Amino acid sequence: MSAFFAALRISRRGIGQARARSALIIVMIGLPVLLLTASATWQATGDVTLKEGLNWNIGAADAHVREAASTKPVKQSVDGAHSVAAKGRTAKYRNLTEQEILTLFGPGSRAVPTRVSLTGYRTAGVYREADVREIDLHDPITTGMYRLLSGRLPRTAGEVVASPGLKLPEGSTLTVNGRGAAVAVVGVVEPRRAPEELEIVAPPGAVFDGSSRVSTAWLIDTPAPVSWQRVREMNRQGVTVLSRGVIDAPPPSGNGPEDPLPHATGGTSRIVMAALAAVVVVLEVVFLAGPAFAVGIRRRRRELALIAAQGGSPRHLRGVVLADGLTLGLAASLIGVAGGIGVGAAVTPFVHRGPFEVPVGWVALAVLLGVASALLAAVVPAVQASRAVVPAAQASRADVAEVLAGRRGTVRERRGLPVLGLVLLLGAVAVVVAGTALSRHPSMRFLGLYEVGLLASAVLGQLGLVLLTPWLIGAAARLAARLPLPFRMAARDAARNRGRTAPAVAAVLAATAVFATVAVMSSSQNARVREQYMPSYVMGSTAVTSYEPDPALWNEIKRTTASTLPGVPLIEAGQLAGPDSRTVNVVVQRDCVGHCPLSFMRRWDVRVGGTDLLRYFLRGPDPAAEAALAAGKAVVFDPQALRDGMLVFTAELHKRTSHSVPAVVRRPPDGPLVTAVLPVSLAAKLGLTVRYDTLIADPAVLRTTPEQEERLRAAVRFAGSSASAEVERGFPSNLGVRLLTFVLGAAVLVLGGTFAATGLAAAEGRPDRATLAAVGAPGRVQRLLVAGQAAFISLLGVAGGILVGLILGVAGVIGDHARNRIPPMKPVIGMPPPMPVVLDVPWLMFGSVLVGLPLLAALVAGALTRTRAALTRRLT
Structure with missing residues (x-):
């Protein structure tokens, strides 16, 4: 335990000495935690429970009943939103009268109607549509349903109030369909259940007549709460009831109608996709923060070598580096959580009307995710540190004296890793194909195998890219031998420092692969729908x-x-x-x-x-x-x-x-x-x-x-x-907007990973730039060197990502076609022909991304490079 606390103290001192690098790591880890926390807070605040929003839906009423009732007994859900007829019975529907409703709820009850219909209206020569509702807002039973923002409530049949989204100012007039006389807007009210709804509210009998097609519901005021037993009694008469007493004290689960099977599978798909997003986020953080830890280890080689020289074991050195990950991960997670809660508290009141809520479970999960990401990012640098500064008898790759002298030493490549990476990539494609094939079977169609296959494929693909990237860097560096000096030095630096370069290239490659896969599948789906589109009229009619x-x-x-x-x-x-x-x-x-x-x-x-x-x-x-x-x-x-x-x-x-x-x-x-x-x-x-x-x-x-x-x-x-x-203007497509969104998202990840790796390379490459300055190289050469480092990382990652995304996208298009195609049992007269596989690759967009993003990364990196390099003293 003393070694653990000593590692924490050493880590804290090292973090304080390298504040810029530590701040970079905190930002890399804390930003995803902040986004996850803010998203969870947003979702929890916006997810208003039925009990929280009961006053918004039924005001001060004790119960809510729809006008339509079944002629046969029904079985309803607790909230009254779903009801089904009893088994073996064919039900029709009839409209309840006010007297029938009062008879159902017993003496002392009171029923207030609310009628609504989607109706058109005209004002100032403009025609629009909105929900027009007749309800008495002066009745105490409607308290809580609407909030008066300005003006007053309507008193007569010639007055209405409107929701803010309609932008109808007080004093304006409008004509509602089916009503000859115009009505005046006397106020603006906000529907509490849905503030964004477009709604006009009028007094009872002001708009609708007997021929209007409206939906009627009743707000019921009862002497005593309506129990679940009373609700069941009314269900036997075909009436569905929302009761305040039932919501406050719900019955045991299983009393309502059962959910259908596809509803459950939708939950499985959401869980799998959430897990997929979490895995991708963790791996991206590991790829981006890992090089920063690796650079930190190189900057602290002398300190680690002194620990080893004084008898420190590899376990002690690994503990120091992992303590960096634990300390920085915990600090970044706490800062991210605080920032996420602050962002949620600042934004949600302007959008959601629910009580502000912080989901403690999801916040704790975000903290664990941040700490785990930091520890995973520090694992490889920790192993490298224990092997790079320990004597040869302990399986070292460099001598302690060499490290104390400031020399980098040499790094050998493991020949089997690229082969294993290629196998994992092929396995990712095979998993997608297998999941697609199994999901076509009727007995397995709703088990979520396709989604599970996507998750497994993403994990295998990411690991395969990590193992394959060092070989790609070496091969690309060998091809750069004939380039000008700054770019040749950039390629050589990337190849010599693959522990720093490979994760950044893998992160860029993974982000581009996701973009390319989605782009191919979206473009192909759009092309398939475009081929199926049949105009109804001559073009331009x-x-x-x-x-x-x-x-x-x-x-x-x-x-x-x-x-x-x-x-x-x-x-x-x-x-x-x-x-x-x-x-x-x-x-x-x-x-x-x-x-x-x-x-x-x-x-x-x-x-x-x-x-x-x-x-x-x-x-x-x-x-x-x-x-x-x-x-x-x-x-x-x-x-x-x-x-x-x-x-x-x-x-x-x-x-x-x-x-x-x-x-x-x-x-x-x-x-x-x-x-x-x-x-x-x-x-x-x-x-x-x-x-x-x-x-x-x-x-x-x-x-x-x-x-x-x-x-x-x-x-x-x-x-x-x-x-x-x-x-008739032909096939409507918003593919360009969607692909532009994908490009912007990929650009953020690509440029972020590139700049992080380039900044680390520039910080570690100060001796090389000092040497260039010492031999008289102008500042332009140093800018080209840094620009070349950024271009090498982004170009290699983007090119590899497009290639991998193209393969996965084609596999996804073929798999989705096979999954959704259900062959008929026998030919039918007039049956539509089977759709062929439609593959559409957005080559122009891929070319723009391949050229534009590396060029932008190189220009920005070169422009921000400081050309004044301080000369350093060398031991050898």
């Missing part, structure tokens, strides 16, 4: 669509669209419908068995319209096709949909019926957007009607600007809340 089967509403939408786009000819398209204007489900029988072309999976199979619609799809006039349409024939754009000159399809409304109509085939120049166009006269012959639901503006006539599109969308949405307007 403007379309207005309504989903309500109401002819009067459609006429209003047509009038609104025509007035918003004056002078623009509009093409009207419809669908087959029943007598009540409800759309018929039409399925075309294609002349293919098994896998059919993917183009058959369109938004619409057939459309009903006139000559203008036919010309729109054919991109010009076609007299023969127009004559066939006028004669009552269908014009088919997909030849596989034609059988012996007839278009065969099934129409399903109340029952399924099969129809065959004469047809002609035409091929649109840009491929079919729909299968066929049917004449309007055909609907009556089939005993059906036509429900028009789409207006199209041809791009040859109108190219809608974003401002026009916004104005049109607002106008049609105000005419009918189910209406929408869109412009």
Whole structure:
């Protein structure tokens, strides 16, 4: 024990003597701890329990009941959020009246309704949507549900209050859909359950009438708390209840409906991914802090050699270095935890409304993670120290006198490590493939084998990179023999000090490999979705669509669209419908068995319209096709949909019926957007009607600007809340934004690792730079030397990371395709074809990262280099 305390004292003195290096290590270790602590504090504060937020959801009420009740008994969860019908019973739903609710809760009870609906409103010529809620905010039962920020609460039917996100100032007026008269905004309130929600609050009966589609709930005030037994009694009558008394004193677990199996597997996936993140963080810290410990050992070689000369054993020397790791790790973790809690306390009040909470368990885990990272980072330098300053009889690599003289000595390479590293990398790929193959089996699909495989693959890959990196450094240094002197010296210095260079290169390589893997998989997924994308209209077309089967509403939408786009000819398209204007489900029988072309999976199979619609799809006039349409024939754009000159399809409304109509085939120049166009006269012959639901503006006539599109969308949405307007612009992709985010994250890690290693190399390489200054080398040469060190580390790490990430990304794309593809038991008519493996590599981005990051690292390192080097006295 005395040796342990002596090691701690020596460590504390060494840390005080090398404050800059110690501060660097503390930052490397403490920053991840700070981020983890702040994230855990953020999550704990934002994760408001049902009991903590009960007043926000039901105010001062004793119970909360939804209007809809099952006609059969139900079994509900404790919080009333989930309910299922009793086994073997088919349940329907009915709406409870206020009298029925009061009867359920007994004499002395009081029920206050709250009604809500997603509704459009217009103010100052702008159309928007928000939840409109009718509730009496003056009733004491609503206390705690809303917080008045400014103004006052509404008193009459012509007054409302709005949430802050709507940005409706006091005194403004708005018109809500379904209400003719405008209402005035008299205040701003914050919904406590969700402050970011867009909500308008009105007094009861102020907005909705009997025809409005609203969701109603009841706040119940009871003389006594509603027990779990009473809740169960109401469950037998099909009623689901949220009770304050049950939340305050919950029943034993297992009383509610069971969770389905996929819900449990989601938890497994989250745990595995959290473990994966922790492993990656620990290894990155070890890679970055390890070289700093190694440099510290070299700076303290004389002190360690004196300990060995006085009889210190290798165990004592290892204890001194590990004491550095323990002391710095504990200090960094405590500083990181304090900083994380401070950041959480400063930020969370502006975002979360829950009580500030520090998760003690997660904070303790973050401290252990920081200390463990520091100890792991100090392990290799500790072993090197015990072998570098002990006499040859104790398996040393250098003599104590050599160390006391200040010479570095030579370091031999273990030839088997690169082979072992390559084996581990191949094992990482094999683990991913094996986990993917096993997860496809039905009995193992929900066991999280794919996620476990990812975790194991990450660990094996990281270890393989660590073992392989020294060999890569040596090979790269040999290739640099013909470079100019500063860069040749930088490569030689990196090869001679692989204990310092290899971890930094491995950290850069690992960060780049993660970026490259994610980039390949994301780009390939985006390419697969892009290949599957089928436009609904001709590129550049403007379309207005309504989903309500109401002819009067459609006429209003047509009038609104025509007035918003004056002078623009509009093409009207419809669908087959029943007598009540409800759309018929039409399925075309294609002349293919098994896998059919993917183009058959369109938004619409057939459309009903006139000559203008036919010309729109054919991109010009076609007299023969127009004559066939006028004669009552269908014009088919997909030849596989034609059988012996007839278009065969099934129409399903109340029952399924099969129809065959004469047809002609035409091929649109840009491929079919729909299968066929049917004449309007055909609907009556089939005993059906036509429900028009789409207006199209041809791009040859109108190219809608974003401002026009916004104005049109607002106008049609105000005419009918189910209406929408869109412009066909092709496949929407945000891949560039996502990849840019990945690049920025990788750049932070790459530059951080590069600058840390370069700073350590520059500090340790002062004698070499002093020699250059002594022989008359200008400051430019010293800057190029440091820039070359940064470029060597970052270029080698980035190039290796892209190569490894490319391999893992390709394996991930193939594995994900095999995992998600479930082969059918037998061919089915009209079944979509199997998707091939779509591989898309962002070569341009990889090239930019490969050139840009090393160049940026070299420029910054060279610019920040101090060229005044003090001459040192050498013993030899």
